[in-house]
Amino acid sequence: MLLIHCPYCEEARPEVEFAYGGEAHIARPVDPSTYSDEQWEEFLYIRSNPRGRHHERWRHAHGCGRFFNAVRDTVTDVFETTYKAGEARK
């Protein structure tokens, strides 16, 4: 079981308290109507799925309830860092 550091609670807590939230830094467009079908498809479905560093979202669902971002290595599952939503990509 992973130990995940919640940047809001400032504490490492067991994985069962958290919910995974998919790839991070995929912002919803301010005006989706300006998107072409291809751009919208990309926003909806296309993800980077890297081998290695992955920017992803987690929610401290059974804790403070906050969404935050993390960098996790998809090979080793080691968390490089976690940071608050809205902060720049690390």
Place this chain on the structure above:
Amino acid sequence: MTGFRLADGGRIDRRTKRNFTFDGKARWGYAGDSLASALLAQGQMLFGRSFKYHRPRGILGAGVEEPNALVTVDRGPGRKTPNLRAPSVALHDGLAATSQNRFPTLKTDLIAVNNMLSAFFPAGFYNKTFMWPRAAWEKVYEPIIRRLAGLGDSPTTRDPDHYDATYAHCETLVVGAGPAGIAAALEAAASGGRVFLIDEQEEIGGGALSDPAQWAWLAEASAKLAAMDNVTVLPRTTAIGHYHQNFVVAAQRLTDHLPVDEAEGPREKLWRIRAGEVVLAMGAIERPLVFEGNDVPGVMLASAAKTFALRYGVAVGRKLVVMALHDSGWHDALALHKAGVNIAAIVDLRREIAPELAEAARDARIACYPGYAVTGVSGGQAVNGVTVALAGVGKGQKLECDAVLMAGGWTPTVHLWSHAKGTLRWDENWGAYVPDKTHENLRCVGACAGDWDFGSGLVRGLLPAPKPLHESKAFVDFQNDVKARDIGLAVQEGFRSIEHIKRYTTNGMATDQGKTSNLNGLQIASGVLHRPVTDIGLTTFRPPYTPQSFGAILGHHKEALFQPLRKTGIDDWADAHGAVYENVAQWRRARYFPQGSEDMDAAVARECRTVRSAVGIFDASTLGKIEVVGPDAAEFLNRMYTNPWKSLEPGRCRYGLLLGEHGFIIDDGVSARLAPDRFHLTTTTGGAARVLNMMEDYLQTEWADLDVWLTSTTEQWSVIAVQGPKARRVIAPLVEGIDLSPEAFPHMAVREGKICGVDTRLFRVSFTGELGFEVNVPAEYGRMVWEAIWAEGEKHGAAAYGTETMHVLRAEKGFIIVGQDTDGTVTPDDAGLGWAVGKKKPDFVGKRSLARPDIVAAGRKQLVGLLTDDPQAVLEEGAQIVADPNQPVPMTMIGHVTSSYHSATMGRSIAMALVAGGRDRMGETLHIPMPGKTISAKVVAPMFYDPEGSRLNG
């Protein structure tokens, strides 16, 4: 009878006898014996029948690696455990063990005829032999295979035991309590941190238990560990898996070693241990050798014979031959000789033997055959001799013996290291993979690290033989009956990767996970392919390290504790009034309230008629509820839902439709605006948590500038739906401060006031099509208010109704249930809910997707009503629909039935369905093929009752 008890030696207590049974016959041994050692001491060589060919098999190892001697231990009703390894079963008084996979008895197994037909059971035989015809699988092949190829029988009755579970934290966790593990634990403990030392055996010591010279040290070290407050020593505890960040799960067996009547408390305890550092000291497992006849009972690992002699005081035979490729075989032979076991000969494929070993053997008068290999074993159910030949191909020479010991070198036990994603490197000296790198705070010590001096040896599993490989009957995987030639055949048929060879031959796929066979299989594949072992790969080790009871994994999470059961504040009343329940998400809900001898259909028909003609009362407390508060609350809902919310006046309600960004319906519900900055949202019963999560997601990450607060209030409110033409008359005497007149309180409005003296949010809404109210009161008053409404209702002929009636009533009106009439691919337009989409809104979640080419294309499945030609025929929900019932199979399916009921109100069946181009098919007759018949139905609008909506006014 070959094995026997030595005159002295071993850690057994010769003053304490233990009586037990094996296959129903009375046997005995000593305290400290394992089931295997006690049986060997009584001359038992035959322990089981092999998986595929039912070949007679004996003991191979002295530990958890044992592939052959699997037994079932019966500790009473529901306490029958199959597939236990005899060397790991501690002997106790009354132990009742039976052998497995034999028919009818161990000695005369009729199915062993398989053995003679083994030429017809090559690698991949499951795939090849039983390919065709498909129908024969179920009726012919599968029952045969289940009969032939099996392990022990699964228990058929409930397990009466209970299982404990705990979390633990420590600075250092040491897995394996042999000399290296004990040393690591002592060293870590000296620094003062919390130390756990766990070991799978009955007592700590590991390999030292088989070496009397170390017993004094072991006793001293054990006492020292026991005296330290910061050290927890757990014997009979198997570390079954290493998970992320040094989270190790270990199962402790608490009672299986005790007589049944002395076993108290939980049977096992699952430890979930988070450790700062994990030290793996799991040792190494000796490799068997692959030669003709290597599975005859009496052929075993040299290290096992040593353990039986020195730890248990048992000689495995009266005249032993050792087949060694490794110095450790010589060391073991000499140790056995010293313990009084007769070693007739040591055969070693190496021509050059270390002089001190050769000399010691000569002094012990052991015949030596350097440069020789065993090429055959004689004997059926027990060894009576071997053939040896120079370099395996010279002229055969017979040696008489009753046991053969194999010393093929050592395989470090890297299972947990691999669970932790530690990498491995090939070590030429060991002829095995040893730990390399890890990102965890994890290290290996002792033999499992490749850091132990067993001496040196040749690296090859397959001995040279006079016969070509494809004629060989040498076994690689004893438990799954895989021969060397099966691996050759797999390679010949084109398999190259060990992952594929493994699956095709089933090598290493039995309950022992290839502890003794993986490396030999790899070596043989490497030889046949003429490629280095490292090119062929290594299969992945996965938890559990050894088979694990489900009981310990489940722990306390069973029966009422398996999953929380959510009950409403009115649940007790329903129970007292005979409700039949159904589970909806984690809630239990009253499904219907049968009276007298009513079945479900009769009860539902009566409840429906009562609602339509008088009034019904329904517990709707499970509806998801979210309080949305803040200056931007209306703006937020406007962005989330398809409908416009900003124009909704306080005091009014609106049906809200929620889409995902993909444009498909994911939830719905009626919500009320209580004040400019306050909304009372409702969601589906099952969708409440999901919807709140989704809203929090948007609020926190996309629109963090909006000043809105979301609170789950599902549990705060009891909701009582009062529905039917007499609904107003039922609640009127109880309500204070709210004008209930139709003019003052129209449909889709909300009012705050009091009912029965309690604060209420009173909704005028209808999921039945009748005049209706939903009374929200604080949950703790739910039961009281329900009873007051019930008492009033009874004056008007009211019925309490359940979810089944609710479903029928809403279907008569064509109201959808998200998740039943939608399946995650249904858009608002597909569901006929285009009216709920705000056309003028610039944006909302999912809006852009509603313009995607596939969403606007013609021919999408649309929600329609179906009326069967036979009004009494009720369609099956989920049944497929076709346009032409006479087309050849496979037919083109154009949709499926989503909701279907008998409607007492309509006096006939009604159904809803998703049908391709459904709204263009009004009046068309479609067909629903069912077993033995085809039902025809006409497409109609999904609205069966009161299409004008006049009944909403009561």
